[in-house]
Amino acid sequence: MNEDKTKVKNTEHDISPNHKNGTDNFCSKCGARLVEEPNNHATYRTCQSCGHVRYQEAKVAVTTAIYSHDKLLLVKRRYPPEKDKWSLPGGYLNPHEDPALAAARETLEETGLIIDNCKLLDVLYNPEQGGADITIVYLGVSSGGQLKAGDDATAAYFFQIDELPELAFSSTRHIVETLQRSILENRQEPGFGGENCELQSK
Ligand SMILES: [Zn+2]
Secondary structure, eight states: OOHHHHHHHHTGGGOOGGGTTOOSSBOTTTOOBEEEEEETTEEEEEETTTOOEEOOOOOEEEEEEOEETTEEEEEEESSSSSTTSEEOSEEEOOTTOOHHHHHHHHHHHHHOEEEEEEEEEEEEEOOSSSSOSEEEEEEEEEEEEOOOOOTTEEEEEEEETTSOOOBOSHHHHHHHHHHHHHHHHHTSOOOOOSOOEEOOOO
16 A cells, blocks of 8 residues: 555645646645745745655855965856856855865866865855855865866956955955955964865765
């Protein structure tokens, strides 16, 4: 006896034949209609038939600050939002991807530089809708490669930290301020004194 089928039958009037695999409005488990219900201080689409909850995961971006000899590596954005402004190399985390490896992957794609050593610099919450909810920021050290813009970047360039171009996103400006403050306080480059994450190709 298939329990799910019974439940589908009971809610036949709510099932869309075009939405068998689940959409925003229909359950991916049984096909019945989903309704917004409060759950753990948030609201999630919940199946009225089988109780399946469509949890929404936070959108996570990773980004790498490569800072060396008073210069910071920035990339010029090929696409909106904030097209033609400059940001740190980065992008969205893929499902099941190690964020440090994702930051290294995005940096290689956009700048041609290989990152073999990184350290967590900051984790930012972005309340603005549309982009990433969370941005994980790494300090990276490049061990090789050749500087060349690619993928989502039309240019990649090391700028003097006190002569930066127009920056994209409040998160980029926040990171730059953090770096500048760290440099002023320590009178040295943001350090790698802590525990480093080893980047190994998988
Ligand atoms: Zn269901």
